[in-house]
Amino acid sequence: MLNVSRLKRTFNHDTAGFQDINLSVKEGEIIGVLGTSGCGKSTLLRVLSGLDQQYEGTISIENGSNNQIGMMFQEPRLLPWLSVKKNISFGLEKEERNTEKYKTYLDLVGLTGFENHYPKDLSGGMAQRTAIARALITEPEILLLDEPFSALDAFTKMQLQDLLLSIWQKKKTTMILITHDIDEALYLCDRIFVLKGQPGEVYSEVSIEKQRPRTRGDGYLSKQKAHILHLLNVEKKAAGEHQ
Amino acid sequence: MISETHKWKVAQRASPQKLSTSKGIFQLGRGILIGSILPIILLIAWEIAARTGLLAAHLLPAPTIILEKIISMYQDGSLFGHISVTLTRVFLGFAIGTGAAVVIGAIVGYAKTAERLLDPLFQAIRSIPSLAWVPLFILWMGIGEPSKISLIAVGVFFPVYLNIVAGIQGVDRKLIEVGRIYHLTPYQLTKRIILPAALPSFITGMRSGLGLGWMFVVAAELMGASEGLGYLLVVGQNTYSPDTVIASILLFAVLGKITDAVLKWVEHRSLKWQDSMTNQG
Structure with a gap:
């Protein structure tokens, strides 16, 4: 589906960004990219x-x-002058933009009845739901998610993670999720790439062999979490020794 | 996977909007009431002072006399003529100034090279007090309509131009990236993201441009006109009739306010989406 080899993009004379990234993503997979801030994710x-x-x-x-x-950002990035339905339809071609196509996606993200609201009248969670619908309506092969729920409160975050999974059940969209939330990555992803270093490189790959839907705080996930924390701690120590 | 209760909760959260509309009208009415207390008291005091001779009637006639003057102008038909001539000048000057500002401002705001090329020139021209153009325009175009309308257009141009450039350059990079995700062409990007995002500052520019337009129509009509409200000012001055002068000032105020209210209404209509203080609730 997606193959990346020897990918490199660095800033400030190779002190930020990432390098030597190799990964291949299969169709329908949810891939997590975890890492501390500044590792180029x-x-x-x-x-x-x-x-x-x-x-x-x-x-x-x-x-x-x-x-x-398709891409979802950390912020909803809705166009404030467009109503919810026009925001959802934004990425469509001109002929399709004024059709009822948005309705399916409006229902999908649970915003039925809000099509004529402006972004200013939406809560953070609703705005991010609109952004999900906008990213999905063009039926992308791959959905890229850049810490999409990190600005939301804990409860809304869980609701939207479940929403994302329910969408995945229906559409089997391939997703790449960037996050710094280990629990989120464990709950959603098939495979997790742990990035480390500056510039960042893939330090480890963790497979989560567990059927979805998963239970938050499940024993297996806890073990994996400890493992990942360990990986990230090692990174800290290594950086300390390095200095 | 969203439960029914959640849907219900979101629906409830959004509903209190309707309540506040009627409340808003009530508050608006109360605002007008409170705002007009002081002017009414002043008018009454003025009337009394003029009637009792406290104010010299040949310098500041009573409000009723000024009103009579306006009514008499209305009855002999000259009022409409003066108003329409002035309005036409303002409108034409405003349209030309705004049109030029939109085209040039859009280019300067959008293309870095154009900005480097054109902006220093416009900034230099802007520092010329616009009234300094008067003699030059009269030399070039005579005292007819073209020189007057040009002067108004110059006055309108700069605020609109500056605001458009600032508006376009201030468009959030994050929104432009949304457009790039969807592979918009530069034209589509301008039409679908940059222009709507710059609209608020464009309208701000139009409103201050219109204010200057009214200022310059007075200047233009003072410099030589045979009709118009500014011409009435000159006539009033030359015939020692302060009632004509004040009537003309009053009409300027009313017309300026009305045209600004029109723009304000347009602003309100087209910027309903804005998350601002006035749109709260």
Whole structure:
């Protein structure tokens, strides 16, 4: 589906960004990218989405068409002058934009009845739901999520994680999720890449062999969490020794 | 996976909007009431002072006399003529000034090279007090309509231009990235993201431009006109009739307020989406 090899994008004379990233993503997989701040995980997503073109290495996507990549940001990034329904339809071609297509996605994210509201009247969670619908309506092959729930409160965050999973059950969209929340990655992802270093490199890959839906705080997930924490702690120690 | 109760909760959260609309009208009415207390008291005091001779009637005639003057102008038909001539000048000058500002401002705001090329020139021209153009425009175009309308257009141009450039340059990079995710062409990006995002400051520019337009129509009509409200000012001055002068000032105030109210209404209509103090509730 998606193959990335020897991908590199660095800033400030190779002190920030990432390098030597190799990964291949299968169709329908949910991939997590975990890492402490400054390890280049957001940059990785910007490169994959095409927002940042200054990279080295190769990115290849099978059955490539133009609108194959959807993106969700940390903030909803809704256009404040458009109503919810027009925001959802934003990425569609002109002919489709004024159709009822948005309705399916409005229902999907549970915002039925809010199509004519403006973003200013939405709560943070509702705005992020609208953003999910906008990212999905173009039916992207791959959905890139850049810490999409990190600005939300704990409860809304859990609701939206469940919403994302329910959408995945229906559409089997391939997703790449950038996060710094280990629990979130464990709850959602098939495989988790742990990035470390500056510039960041893939330090470890953790597979979560557990059927979804998973139970939060499940014994197996806790063990994996301890494992990942250990990985990140090692990184800390290594950095300490290095200095 | 969203439960029914959650849907219900979101629905409830959004509903109190309707309540506040009627409350808003009530508050608006009360605002007008409170705001008009002082002017009414002053008017009454003025009337009494003028009638009792406390104020010299040949310098400051009573409000009723000024009102009579306006009514008499209305009856002999000259009022409409003066108003329409002045309004036409303001409107044409405003349209030309705004049109030029939109085109040039959009180019300067959007293209870095154009900004480096054009902006220093416009900033330099802007520092010329606009009234200094008067003699030059009269030399170039005579005292007819073209020189008057040009002067108004110059006055309107700068606030609109500055606000458009600032508006376009201030568009949130994060929203532009949304457009880039969807592979918008530069034209689509301008039309669908940059212009709507710059609209609030464009309207702000239009409102201050209109204010200057009214200022310059007075200047233009003072410098030589045979019709218009500014011409009435000159006539009033030359014939020692302060009632004509004050009537003309009053009409300027009313017309200025009305045209600004129109723009304010447009602003309110087109910026309903804005999350601002006035849109609260």
